[in-house]
Amino acid sequence: MRLLKLAALGSICLLLGACQGLFKPSLDEPLTARHTAFEHAQPGCKGEQCPLFNLDTLSFDDEPALNEAINAQLLQLAREGDGAAPASLDVYEKRFLDSAQPGWSSYLQAKIREQHDGLVIIELSSYRFTGGEYGQPGRAFINYDRRLHKVLTLQDILQPGQEDNFWKVARMAHQAWILQNKLDEQDPNFSKNWPFQPTEHFALTFGALTLKYDIDRIAPHSVGHPELKIPYPRLNGIVKTYYFPGRGAQ
Incomplete structure (x- = not known):
């Protein structure tokens, strides 16, 4: 009889644990x-x-x-x-x-x-x-x-000692952005007048890491707020793998 009671008690505990897990918000579910x-x-x-x-x-x-x-x-x-x-x-x-x-x-x-x-x-x-x-x-x-x-913060997502390498990759993304938008064709002195600079504004967006810039930082006022996109494969060994899309919330 005692064994049956213990078994029943164990079943109840397991059931309660399962219910708690069932009602716990999943990280895969978006917040409202x-x-x-x-x-x-x-x-x-x-x-x-x-x-x-x-x-x-x-x-x-x-x-x-x-x-x-x-x-x-x-x-x-x-x-x-x-x-x-x-x-x-x-x-x-x-x-x-x-x-x-x-x-x-x-x-x-x-x-x-x-x-x-x-x-x-x-x-x-x-x-x-x-x-x-x-x-x-x-x-x-x-x-x-x-x-x-x-x-x-940026330091939270980077592997130790990788900040310099991060900005090197960002500099390449800046050059790609200039070429993609043909900014050097519109102004031959664009790269000279508007050189690459780091920014505090980054976002772990799904398709690529995004860097956003304030007005008049790396482009004239008419360009608005430029965004540089860095594909995650270029950040292998630089950004912690947990923050690569598809690897978090596990």
């Missing part, structure tokens, strides 16, 4: 985002030239570290020049609208670029127009590892 989007005009203003503040962002249940990272990165994009980041988005909105002139606008956005292999790639954008010919655009990426509940 909660969206927040609004447009606020300067209080008391009426007319087509009223200053505007736009926010389009998202958050995720059970991923507080990712939510904090999104909020922090939006605040970085809201910085003015070399000044400190605002204390909060509410503080930034009030400060911007209180001081804005007719026609001014500010826009902040966070969106999902991709989800794969237990990674969530967030692309963040900003645009602030305060008069003049052009506004001030900004871009950033967040690479979030759901397994570690952590925002990944």
Whole structure:
């Protein structure tokens, strides 16, 4: 009788374990985002030239570290020049609208670029127009590892001692980008005037690792935000194999 009770108890434990595994979110299943989007005009203003503040962002249940990272990165994009980041988005909105002139606008956005292999790639954008010919655009990426509940830095994804080799491969991707877009044909001095530079903006996108650049960094303003693509096979021995598409979330 005692053996039967023990066997039954063991079966229940196994069943409970299986149920827990059944209801545990799979890293292969994409996260569902909660969206927040609004447009606020300067209080008391009426007319087509009223200053505007736009926010389009998202958050995720059970991923507080990712939510904090999104909020922090939006605040970085809201910085003015070399000044400190605002204390909060509410503080930034009030400060911007209180001081804005007719026609001014500010826009902040966070969106999902991709989800794969237990990674969530967030692309963040900003645009602030305060008069003049052009506004001030900004871009950033967040690479979030759901397994570690952590925002990944470049050092996190590279094999030890491989940063120099990473940028050598990136330099080749830059040359390929120039050739593909025939930029040297349009301007014989393009490579000289707009040499390769590293960037802090990288994304572990599925088809190829993506590097994104700020305006006027490696190309004229008219080009916008250039993206360089590095195929993962070129990063063998440089990027940790776990972060190659198809090898994560296992």
